[in-house]
Amino acid sequence: MSVHAGQKPWTVPALAEAKREGRRLAMLTAYDAGFARIMDQAGIDLVLIGDSLGMVVQGHDSTLPVTVADMAYHTAAVARVLQRALLVADLPFQADATPERALDASVALLQAGAQMVKIEGAGHKLEVVRFLVEREIPVCTHLGLTPQSVLRLGGFKLQGRDEQAAARLLADARAAVEAGASLLVLECVPTPLAQKITAAVEVPTIGIGAGPHCDGQVLVLHDMLGLDSGHRRPRFVKDFLAQGGSVAGAFAAYAQAVRDGSFPDAEHAYA
């Protein structure tokens, strides 16, 4: 029996309500039904079908080779078993290059069972966000380190470090919410900047390497289980399997640590 049996399934409006009430959100990536079922039962609030699957499942060096068909396959597998968690799916590389392409890809992902799509970046993507939201597709905007920009950025690096970059990120966050985004993911940004963004927007912020002041946290499944993904382990990753003793225990320990604010601590964040 689930520890969260009887709790209502998450909806998009309930996310903003959680922020208003100060309830933190625990999100993890999943790629298959087996792990997703355990996450759902352990009280994980949001499940992300990350295009990180290109790296941790398919063995690529980046997320760039992932296709909409790949995303739809994994989304459908996870959607079959979730009862409570809200399911978010990434639009893979260039599937959001134009509003029309993004609409086709989003329809495929929503028809596979996603309840929201995630788009990396601002700039011309703001028009895409607006276009999708006007067509009843909930959107999450991913800012900071956007892994689909790895070639331009020259690696997976901390973002928003100087005053100008920080001001741009804050402006991007405001613009994404103004365009209709219901959720923001902030990846690899200094803790004070993530705190400022979180205070400036009415939608929840979900941090990954963004410090403890976000409205929720997300980690990649393989990272939080301490699995060797073949890539350098980022500073913000914590092995919850060591603490939880089992996969279900790791998910429950993570959810608890996010909710009580003990994760991330200073050791797992950027000052």
Ligand code: KIV
């Ligand atoms: O693809 C992914 O797993 C993600 C998370 C790192 C937020 O976008």
